[in-house]
Amino acid sequence: MAIPIDFYFDFASPYGYIASTRIDEIAARHGRTVAWRPILLGVVFKTTGMGPLPSVPLKGAYSLRDFARSARLYGIPFQMPKVFPFNGVAPSRAFYWLQDRDAGLARRFAQAAYHAAFPGQQDITKPETCADLAANLGVKREDMLAALNDPAVKDRLRVEVEAAIAKGVFGSPFVVVDGEPFWGADRLDQIDRWLQTGGW
Amino acid sequence: MAIPIDFYFDFASPYGYIASTRIDEIAARHGRTVAWRPILLGVVFKTTGMGPLPSVPLKGAYSLRDFARSARLYGIPFQMPKVFPFNGVAPSRAFYWLQDRDAGLARRFAQAAYHAAFPGQQDITKPETCADLAANLGVKREDMLAALNDPAVKDRLRVEVEAAIAKGVFGSPFVVVDGEPFWGADRLDQIDRWLQTGGW
Numbered sequence: 001m002a003i004p005i006d007f008y009f010d011f012a013s014p015y016g017y018i019a020s021t022r023i024d025e026i027a028a029r030h031g032r033t034v035a036w037r038p039i040l041l042g043v044v045f046k047t048t049g050m051g052p053l054p055s056v057p058l059k060g061a062y063s064l065r066d067f068a069r070s071a072r073l074y075g076i077p078f079q080m081p082k083v084f085p086f087n088g089v090a091p092s093r094a095f096y097w098l099q100d101r102d103a104g105l106a107r108r109f110a111q112a113a114y115h116a117a118f119p120g121q122q123d124i125t126k127p128e129t130c131a132d133l134a135a136n137l138g139v140k141r142e143d144m145l146a147a148l149n150d151p152a153v154k155d156r157l158r159v160e161v162e163a164a165i166a167k168g169v170f171g172s173p174f175v176v177v178d179g180e181p182f183w184g185a186d187r188l189d190q191i192d193r194w195l196q197t198g199g200w
Numbered sequence: 201m202a203i204p205i206d207f208y209f210d211f212a213s214p215y216g217y218i219a220s221t222r223i224d225e226i227a228a229r230h231g232r233t234v235a236w237r238p239i240l241l242g243v244v245f246k247t248t249g250m251g252p253l254p255s256v257p258l259k260g261a262y263s264l265r266d267f268a269r270s271a272r273l274y275g276i277p278f279q280m281p282k283v284f285p286f287n288g289v290a291p292s293r294a295f296y297w298l299q300d301r302d303a304g305l306a307r308r309f310a311q312a313a314y315h316a317a318f319p320g321q322q323d324i325t326k327p328e329t330c331a332d333l334a335a336n337l338g339v340k341r342e343d344m345l346a347a348l349n350d351p352a353v354k355d356r357l358r359v360e361v362e363a364a365i366a367k368g369v370f371g372s373p374f375v376v377v378d379g380e381p382f383w384g385a386d387r388l389d390q391i392d393r394w395l396q397t398g399g400w
Contacts, residue, residue, distance in 0.1 A: 048257045057248045058370035062381055072400055073390065170258035181262055186386045190273065200272055 004035040006176040011088030013172035014067040015185040017114045030195035038092040052085040079119035094130045097147040204235040206376040211288030213372035214267040215385040230395035238292040252285040279319035294330045297347040
């Protein structure tokens with residue numbers, strides 16, 4: 001059986017959000033599954049020396065335009081959060097904690113968190129927001145709030161981010177198909193084709 | 201009559217080369233023409249604080265893979281030059297000097313220079329190489345060599361690069377369609393669609 005496609009993303013990444021709305025469908029079309037893997041670009045940037053897009057002169061203004069234009073192209077509801085960039089630590093910890101209990105639940109949480117941030121403009125950096133989102137999926141608020149402060153959960157996220165960097169992940173979204181890396185929401189059509197043909 | 205599409209590129213940019221093989225055909229499909237505009241990313245990077253892709257940890261290795269993979273996808277012959285990144289000053293000056301005499305000739309020179317670099321692995325930073333390429337197009341070698349040292353030609357390039365930065369150009373390729381900016385060889389399909397529909 002084919003191994004899952006790795007889908008790395010930062011919860012604060014607009015391009016990650018765009019990819020998140022399409023990656024499962026693309027994979028399913030080719031009989032494949034997707035392993036969702038939140039990362040923290042803030043940690044990755046320490047390795048690469050890069051910074052968040054909107055802070056780069058010229059490129060920053062373009063990015064804001066391109067986020068919205070790319071979302072419109074695919075009919076994806078999109079709105080920039082009021083604070084950006086933001087820190088994806090809380091939803092990432094929430095994700096991995098849920099992941100160890102129920103992978104489908106973790107994915108539904110990730111989708112809910114992305115939609116809360118873009119276009120919902122909710123502050124998903126807050127533990128309370130993560131607890132609310134999880135509660136909507138049937139998870140006890142107090143369990144989620146406790147998990148977000150659990151040293152084991154914190155370590156889990158740290159290990160996942162380090163493992164991603166060790167595999168060469170430097171941006172969001174970053175998808176690995178049978179060892180082949182693809183960076184960017186604008187590589188989804190190439191991923192579709194790669195899954196179809198096995199490469200070119 | 202519709203204004204030309206602006207196609208900004210650096211002669212040392214693999215993605216610029218890839219776009220250069222497709223941009224005229226895409227524009228022509230919609231009855232449009234293209235104004236080719238070489239720029240110098242080295243100067244642009246002073247504004248944005250960015251650097252050449254291959255020097256960025258993790259992203260550099262990915263870029264080398266993606267250059268070749270993107271070229272293969274479109275059936276474009278591609279080979280990395282032996283020295284990379286390199287300085288596009290000489291071919292850019294050559295281009296603008298030719299442009300003032302014959303725009304079609306300047307474009308043919310640009311295509312020849314790109315093919316000499318990728319996949320030809322020739323050193324197009326050398327005035328002699330530019331003179332050879334121009335000679336193949338019927339331009340006297342000594343005229344080209346003189347032009348490359350002409351202060352007016354040097355100024356012309358400087359002004360073009362500054363004008364590009366003033367318009368928000370921060371990378372290569374960078375295409376502007378009726379005021380709408382598109383960055384990257386991976387935006388060519390979007391450019392095609394934008395030309396078709398007038399936006400979305």
